[in-house]
Amino acid sequence: xxxxxxxxxxxxxxxxxxxxxxxxxxxxxxxxxxxxxxxxxxxxxxxxxxxxxxxxxxxxxxxxxxxxxxxxxxxxxxxxxxxxxxxxxxxxxxxxxxxxxxxxxxxxxxxxxxxxxxxxxxxxxxxxxxxxxxxxxxxxxxxxxxxxxxxxxxxxxxxxxxxxxxxxxxxxxxxxxxxxxxxxxxxxxxxxxxxxxxxxxxxxxxxxxxxxxxxxxxxxxxxxxxxxxxxxxxxxxxxxxxxxxxxxxxxxxxxxxxxxxxxxxxxxxxxxxxxxxxxxxxxxxxxxxxxxxxxxxxxxxxxxxxxxxxxxxxxx
Amino acid sequence: xxxxxxxxxxxxxxxxxxxxxxxxxxxxxxxxxxxxxxxxxxxxxxxxxxxxxxxxxxxxxxxxxxxxxxxxxxxxxxxxxxxxxxxxxxxxxxxxxxxxxxxxxxxxxxxxxxxxxxxxxxxxxxxxxxxxxxxxxxxxxxxxxxxxxxxxxxxxxxxxxxxxxxxxxxxxxxxxxxxxxxxxxxxxxxxxxxxxxxxxxxxxxxxxxxxxxxxxxxxxxxxxxxxxxxxxxxxxxxxxxxxxxxxxxxxxxxxxxxxxxxxxxxxxxxxxxxxxxxxxxxxxxxxxxxxxxxxxxxxxxxxxxxxxxxxxxxxx
Numbered sequence: 001x002x003x004x005x006x007x008x009x010x011x012x013x014x015x016x017x018x019x020x021x022x023x024x025x026x027x028x029x030x031x032x033x034x035x036x037x038x039x040x041x042x043x044x045x046x047x048x049x050x051x052x053x054x055x056x057x058x059x060x061x062x063x064x065x066x067x068x069x070x071x072x073x074x075x076x077x078x079x080x081x082x083x084x085x086x087x088x089x090x091x092x093x094x095x096x097x098x099x100x101x102x103x104x105x106x107x108x109x110x111x112x113x114x115x116x117x118x119x120x121x122x123x124x125x126x127x128x129x130x131x132x133x134x135x136x137x138x139x140x141x142x143x144x145x146x147x148x149x150x151x152x153x154x155x156x157x158x159x160x161x162x163x164x165x166x167x168x169x170x171x172x173x174x175x176x177x178x179x180x181x182x183x184x185x186x187x188x189x190x191x192x193x194x195x196x197x198x199x200x201x202x203x204x205x206x207x208x209x210x211x212x213x214x215x216x217x218x219x220x221x222x223x224x225x226x227x228x229x230x231x232x233x234x235x236x237x238x239x240x241x242x243x244x245x246x247x248x249x250x251x252x253x254x255x256x257x258x259x260x261x262x263x264x265x266x267x268x269x270x271x272x273x274x275x276x277x278x279x280x281x282x283x284x285x286x287x288x289x290x291x292x293x294x295x296x297x298x299x300x301x302x303x304x305x306x307x308x309x310x311x312x313x314x315x316x
Numbered sequence: 317x318x319x320x321x322x323x324x325x326x327x328x329x330x331x332x333x334x335x336x337x338x339x340x341x342x343x344x345x346x347x348x349x350x351x352x353x354x355x356x357x358x359x360x361x362x363x364x365x366x367x368x369x370x371x372x373x374x375x376x377x378x379x380x381x382x383x384x385x386x387x388x389x390x391x392x393x394x395x396x397x398x399x400x401x402x403x404x405x406x407x408x409x410x411x412x413x414x415x416x417x418x419x420x421x422x423x424x425x426x427x428x429x430x431x432x433x434x435x436x437x438x439x440x441x442x443x444x445x446x447x448x449x450x451x452x453x454x455x456x457x458x459x460x461x462x463x464x465x466x467x468x469x470x471x472x473x474x475x476x477x478x479x480x481x482x483x484x485x486x487x488x489x490x491x492x493x494x495x496x497x498x499x500x501x502x503x504x505x506x507x508x509x510x511x512x513x514x515x516x517x518x519x520x521x522x523x524x525x526x527x528x529x530x531x532x533x534x535x536x537x538x539x540x541x542x543x544x545x546x547x548x549x550x551x552x553x554x555x556x557x558x559x560x561x562x563x564x565x566x567x568x569x570x571x572x573x574x575x576x577x578x579x580x581x582x583x584x585x586x587x588x589x590x591x592x593x594x595x596x597x598x599x600x601x602x603x604x605x606x607x608x609x610x611x612x613x614x615x616x617x618x619x620x621x622x623x624x625x626x627x628x629x630x631x632x
Contacts, residue, residue: 002318002319002322005322005628005630006322006325008628008629009322009629011628012624012625019621020617020618023613023614023616024613024617038355039472042355042359042363043358043363043472043473043474046363047358047363047611048611048613048614049614155355199614200614201617295364296340297363297364298336298339298364298517298615299615301335301336301339301340301517302618304335305328305329305332309325312321312324312327312328313321313324314321
């Protein structure tokens with residue numbers, strides 16, 4: 001009796017991603033040729049939680065024409081920034097039985113640029129990616145080169161961004177599959193970013209496990225050691241690499257269907273809240289993203305339910 | 317093993333309504349003092365699926381000042397309209413083991429007004445409530461007295477209404493608890509309507525059963541008989557009367573929390589898609605509602621999942 005009911009519950013949960021996808025997820029991320037009006041943005045993209053790539057949204061930013069590695073060197077080369085350093089390019093990712101966070105170093109941006117341009121060596125992989133509004137806090141000299149927010153998005157969402165982040169990294173710097181509780185407008189200024197996306201409705205096929213949190217430490221000899229964060233609670237994270245999924249271990253992921261897109265310089269990706277994303281980039285890619293806090297409303301409650309039921313039913 | 321997992325699933329489903337309510341359902345239906353802008357309407361009410369009562373949205377409609385039973389008699393008294401006739405005021409409701417639809421009679425509106433004003437008798441309870449856009453199709457003479465749609469809502473939703481319905485009924489005419497796949501703008505012109513509401517997230521506590529469909533037939537002697545609709549499939553309907561719930565039979569309904577509101581003449585209720593509603597009215601209440609087709613998007617998929625899981629887990 002209980003077994004039949006549990007089977008029926010699991011079947012509904014496994015059939016949900018395809019049903020949701022059919023109604024509300026496009027086969028490829030659509031392009032808009034210009035920024036939408038605030039109402040259209042909210043109604044056609046934010047409310048239905050659909051990604052899109054917006055063209056011609058940044059062409060009035062001086063950054064789009066000015067920013068290059070040499071411009072950054074001339075303008076903010078001597079400014080110290082937080083840099084994530086990892087042995088393999090994976091910051092915030094599962095390694096064995098640990099969730100390992102990057103070593104953080106404060107370096108003049110010129111040092112990062114030296115590595116990026118092959119003029120110097122540094123152990124591991126560097127990624128300027130501090131997600132604490134590092135653009136206004138660490139690189140305020142760059143602010144005149146862009147708008148402090150995205151006006152049509154701020155009007156649509158009825159709020160200003162919580163954070164404006166600056167990203168600069170090597171080709172081997174990878175952001176592992178995860179989700180954020182932010183509406184994300186991701187603007188590529190130079191180079192390109194490669195996104196692999198899953199809608200929140202794919203949750204039943206996406207494995208989570210609990211990991212002991214740890215941090216890389218860079219030794220004086222330039223090697224890395226993993227140091228446990230003993231004061232921190234275990235961290236739920238996705239162990240799966242969507243580029244090379246271990247389907248023997250996580251067979252249900254074979255039923256999830258990733259959307260892939262490349263965001264070119266001058267384009268802006270609207271990455272809706274709670275979408276799972278895995279990100280790679282071209283070498284020396286420069287990007288800025290705006291994080292707007294999501295609405296904790298019915299859609300959020302439904303996602304929480306999907307998440308709880310995926311766990312409670314033993315699916316993932 | 318299966319039992320523990322099923323218990324956990326049921327617990328999550330039972331805890332969901334309170335969690336969703338806490339984030340997104342107000343304790344009482346809020347009032348707006350004027351119509352919202354299209355963006356505000358979409359962002360603050362439609363997208364989060366929250367009801368509100370809008371004041372000062374109809375004051376420019378001649379109907380609000382002109383419509384009364386005597387005005388209707390003078391203007392459209394001789395016009396035939398579809399009238400739902402039931403022995404007890406319940407059209408489309410569960411009676412025993414049947415889902416019973418009303419007898420439908422075509423009557424000049426003056427006959428309905430005669431009954432409404434106590435000048436004549438008619439067996440059973442009368443309700444002009446044909447939800448097929450009966451205002452433009454049956455009473456087009458009344459159209460100049462109001463706008464053909466709600467401009468700020470049409471702009472917000474990006475579409476015109478699918479139906480504009482005219483309602484006129486006796487105090488004992490009741491609409492049983494149900495939901496519609498429409499965004500509903502319900503405008504009271506004269507009298508008042510009493511709504512009892514449940515958000516879609518209350519689904520785990522709301523019982524559904526399958527009933528044999530049937531229709532009342534009015535005999536020549538003025539009595540009613542129930543005639544099965546043999547060609548029709550069984551109809552899922554809510555057997556529960558929220559005004560006098562049979563908690564011995566449907567104990568989980570005690571955990572659902574109804575919102576009640578009264579919509580006065582001149583007020584407009586935004587009743588979001590998929591909200592369960594039970595409706596009563598003052599005698600001779602005149603109302604018009606606009607049905608805009610809902611978006612079949614992620615929120616809809618999530619509701620379908622909640623509905624399926626409520627059934628699959630054996631909750632309701």
